[in-house]
Amino acid sequence: MSGSTLEWDAACSANGREDSPSLSYVRVGAVSYLNSKPLIEGLGNSLREDQLVLDVPSRLADKLSVGNLDVALIPSVEYFSRPDYKIISDACIATRGPVLSVKLYSRLPLGDIRTLALDEGSRTSVALTRVMLQERYGVIPELIRLPMTATTKDAKTDAVLLIGDRAIHPPQEHFVETWDLGEEWVNWTGLPFVFAMWVARKNVPESPLVQLLEQSRNRGLKNLQQIATREAKPLGISEETAYNYLKDNLHFQFGSAEWNGLQLFRELVGQLEENPELTQTKAIQ
Numbered sequence: 001m002s003g004s005t006l007e008w009d010a011a012c013s014a015n016g017r018e019d020s021p022s023l024s025y026v027r028v029g030a031v032s033y034l035n036s037k038p039l040i041e042g043l044g045n046s047l048r049e050d051q052l053v054l055d056v057p058s059r060l061a062d063k064l065s066v067g068n069l070d071v072a073l074i075p076s077v078e079y080f081s082r083p084d085y086k087i088i089s090d091a092c093i094a095t096r097g098p099v100l101s102v103k104l105y106s107r108l109p110l111g112d113i114r115t116l117a118l119d120e121g122s123r124t125s126v127a128l129t130r131v132m133l134q135e136r137y138g139v140i141p142e143l144i145r146l147p148m149t150a151t152t153k154d155a156k157t158d159a160v161l162l163i164g165d166r167a168i169h170p171p172q173e174h175f176v177e178t179w180d181l182g183e184e185w186v187n188w189t190g191l192p193f194v195f196a197m198w199v200a201r202k203n204v205p206e207s208p209l210v211q212l213l214e215q216s217r218n219r220g221l222k223n224l225q226q227i228a229t230r231e232a233k234p235l236g237i238s239e240e241t242a243y244n245y246l247k248d249n250l251h252f253q254f255g256s257a258e259w260n261g262l263q264l265f266r267e268l269v270g271q272l273e274e275n276p277e278l279t280q281t282k283a284i285q
């Protein structure tokens with residue numbers, strides 16, 4: 001435990017928020033994929049083991065929503081509908097071009113897609129895919145949930161969305177078209193895309209976690225090669241692929257261009273949600 005616990009406790013009592021968790025109680029959730037390792041480099045040294053939970057993005061969003069986490073790296077789309085959430089860091093998962101780990105694989109030309117299987121771990125890329133298919137092709141597909149354990153072959157749909165570590169591997173079958181969603185968004189809008197950011201519920205005091213998250217990200221950025229060397233083998237990818245992914249595909253700093261990209265995405269998602277009956281997802285058959 002770091003010496004900053006006292007500072008955090010003091011912030012809680014100074015704000016008169018006895019229900020607010022101090023650092024010794026705060027529960028932090030981070031994405032379990034390679035993309036998040038630079039954001040949490042060394043973070044575990046300042047928290048107890050049970051305070052840092054790693055999980056897929058959709059489950060982190062659910063845990064934050066029901067109060068099982070206090071702070072989490074959640075899909076950006078989950079922030080839009082929650083006035084009780086606040087962004088507490090400029091550390092994020094974004095891209096300014098091809099992202100490598102968010103892929104739409106299609107068995108038909110994109111304009112002919114009628115059924116779409118969606119990675120169960122995703123929320124933001126699900127919304128991004130739907131926005132782009134509708135805006136660019138007028139396509140509003142039937143949505144099927146693709147469980148974490150299922151592969152593209154298990155999905156009998158016209159197209160499949162995969163995110164995270166499993167999307168980095170080349171697919172095991174031939175697809176007619178493949179979209180790198182980061183590349184498609186940036187080419188289409190001229191703006192970066194923010195997939196995930198650190199969000200807390202509004203009653204959670206920010207200090208000293210804000211500083212810890214910034215320090216972890218800065219430490220991670222300095223250690224990309226070590227992170228790639230450490231993480232590549234268990235994922236079955238080369239160190240070079242892991243390093244290039246962290247260094248060139250991902251962007252970990254939330255700047256004004258990222259903010260503009262996020263605002264545009266928010267507007268487009270808002271238009272999509274005006275039609276709620278089109279957003280239901282069925283289980284895979």
Ligand SMILES: C=C(O[C@@H]1C=C(C(=O)O)C=C[C@H]1O)C(=O)O
Pocket residue numbers: 031033035057058074075076093099101102121122123124125126163164165167195196
């Ligand atoms: C780039 C990625 O970013 C992510 C995609 C997310 C989503 O689609 O909801 C959420 C968090 C990030 O893990 C990825 O997972 O490959």
